[in-house]
Amino acid sequence: MEDFSDWFHRMLDENELIDIRYPVKGMPVYRGDGVRIIREMIRHLEALLEADGHEPMYFPVAIPETLLAAEAEHIAGFEDEVYWMTHAGGNPLDVKLALRPTSETCMYPMFALWTRTHTDLPIKIHQTTCVYRHDTKHTRPLIRSREIWWNEGHTAFETQEEALENIETVKRIYSSLITDLLCIPVEINQRPEWDKFPGAEYTIAFDTIFPDGKTLQVATIHNLGQHFSKVFNIEFENAAGEKKLAWQTSYGPGFGRLLASVVSVHGDEKGMRLPPKVAPIQAVIIPIVFKDSDKKNVMEFIGKVKNILEKNSVRFTVDDGDERPGAKYYKWEQRGVPLRLEVGPKDVEKKHVMTVRRDTSEKKPVKLADLDVPKVLDIIQKTLLAQAQEKFDARLFKAKDEKELDKHLGEGIVTTGWCGEDSCAPSIESKGTILSTDRERRRKCVVCGAEGMTIKVAKTY
């Protein structure tokens, strides 16, 4: 059996999602279907954000050193990873420019210019772009990149309550993107204090589980409190005429990581299985013709099938190339096309098409008059989520002691306890990463047995 990592790399390469041979480490080339799948994510996400009142924007890639360094915790968290532009043409720049590692320090001085009174609030904006982080860890295609394709949302509110409400709204929007659109199950975890976004009050993360049992963080939401509004002076006059600082949040899902998850979570031994809502090709029609004399009838019948698919706005292709049908099945299965429609002379006689679902391999003849591809695609979408959810749930464990923790780490997410003391932390963290800490839910420490908090632990990417 092929190793998961080998399989994953082969899928990215053979399905031409990305090419990792570009000569800058951690910066792959995104190719045809890779871009198309991400484009569907972008459209879905942007529509939801804008329906919620977010304005689309595009801020510059370049951040002057003075701005990036303004918030102390923030720069401390990013300074080891920032790419610096120092020259233009042959000449040194007056001010060093950072390539945005994230856009808080780029956007918030502008927020300050836009904010005078409470009627200028809320500000809710988003942009789809790349950010740049010279991550010193081992790079992995789509999972740990140095050019990170994402959407970032940023806000400023009059009250803390509105900021907290916004976090709940964004949780729902991201769940729609990740789970409704991409059929990827996740847990939403509040990161421990030491793992929050630099400059945030706290950070919430969306974690999925890969077939190798490791978790991957695919999106985060940060409650920024008033840390940045204080530094960048996002001040407004409230209804009572008092000067106040705005309450802020910021958030973003990573499209590369989501693409990696789509490939990995749904894939099987035949290749990718793409959720219909994002599949660049939702259905492939394959003529099964062994005798030239059958060709005319078959292609005529396929013409009728095509008409139906066009009327239903299905993204489809007809593969009438010279390969054997078996080779075609293999190719389109690997590429993840959700539905195959085979048409041979016998199908034409019976006025049906043979439908083959990628999610279940179910093969079923359907009368042309009864062909409802959008309905089948909808069922496939739901089935992929149900299958993924079942696998996900089977990877959630509990550990009462270190033996159980050792047993399950590497198989998924393990819920256990921690006393909160520095003395017990190293023993836990030598095994895996603490995804979340929940002080409200009391639980005995997995190391010393003392009363403490509930934590979740996993091997992570």
Next chain:
Amino acid sequence: MEDFSDWFHRMLDENELIDIRYPVKGMPVYRGDGVRIIREMIRHLEALLEADGHEPMYFPVAIPETLLAAEAEHIAGFEDEVYWMTHAGGNPLDVKLALRPTSETCMYPMFALWTRTHTDLPIKIHQTTCVYRHDTKHTRPLIRSREIWWNEGHTAFETQEEALENIETVKRIYSSLITDLLCIPVEINQRPEWDKFPGAEYTIAFDTIFPDGKTLQVATIHNLGQHFSKVFNIEFENAAGEKKLAWQTSYGPGFGRLLASVVSVHGDEKGMRLPPKVAPIQAVIIPIVFKDSDKKNVMEFIGKVKNILEKNSVRFTVDDGDERPGAKYYKWEQRGVPLRLEVGPKDVEKKHVMTVRRDTSEKKPVKLADLDVPKVLDIIQKTLLAQAQEKFDARLFKAKDEKELDKHLGEGIVTTGWCGEDSCAPSIESKGTILSTDRERRRKCVVCGAEGMTIKVAKTY
């Protein structure tokens, strides 16, 4: 009368298309409607390119110095403008990285990896992204930026004929973007030898004319011949088994410049007039209510209007704010909304809405049963183009002598003659820029009177 340049800046600012106060020169923030209009351009363009077989891709922003410098003419043309990344975190990078000023040298090494035999060709790809040029000339909002938002197309063909055919196809696609979608008239000019893209055989440019008589280049197409395929080794085995070099083209329209053109070409004393196909809001409904007792009836009737617009997929809004109707008219006219629908108590009685077109100011009552907004929008789209074309045509001149040239330069594009000698060029170029040279069409030199070629001259941005 307000100066054109003042009017233009005011439009960008008051309609919140961009904010030029971001503290890096030449890098504005694109805001709500600015992004929305550009997004419509992107969708239209990408759909046409992909229908023609272009694959969407995304290549890294960072180009190693060694690649950027590989083609001698190319690097000579760009080296004064390139932003260099030299450090990441506190450490110098092993290899200096350029921010892409354009992506030929980033993409073509990958094209070489993808090309073995003639069956791997053609390669036709496009990407929507930003490029970076530290232009030393005076920056102008949207017109001369240092972060340039565009789409770039790149190809490799087996034969020169295919490359030339591709140039004709792209001319049609860009004309559709610029003229069908944005209603902007252009001339397509082959640039003089000294003004071609660095590394190209020749460059074709799309020039429009602004209200101040200056021309603006909004898109270019380059015939690259085999210059880059030689340097980057894009080699293939043809059907006869011989090794051959690919023939290449590259091209791109600038979205910032197109947005500037949409604002400028169609604007009038009331503000912007947006072509319906790209207008973020295509119709605004304004209730005209002076007595509270009328409100219920009017809003009920507006509900019916809304239903019709929704059914017709019109992008619309209802402005039921507290301002006076006149203030609302003023605001939405300035913002360029193509169609206004007024509904007052008398309109409700007569079961009609008062329609007011932004392009002609024509005011006409239309029975609810007859309301066909998509049709009206289509007429407005056509009218804006016809109006713009008429103004454009009135700015095309011919000059037999220097006196005529002096008279018309600054009013538009002047067709005249040049002997081709260095002695006469300075006199012409001290007055304006030579947009095109056409050696096939003979004409007398505007300076010395000797037989020569046809040229077009203009004051340019």
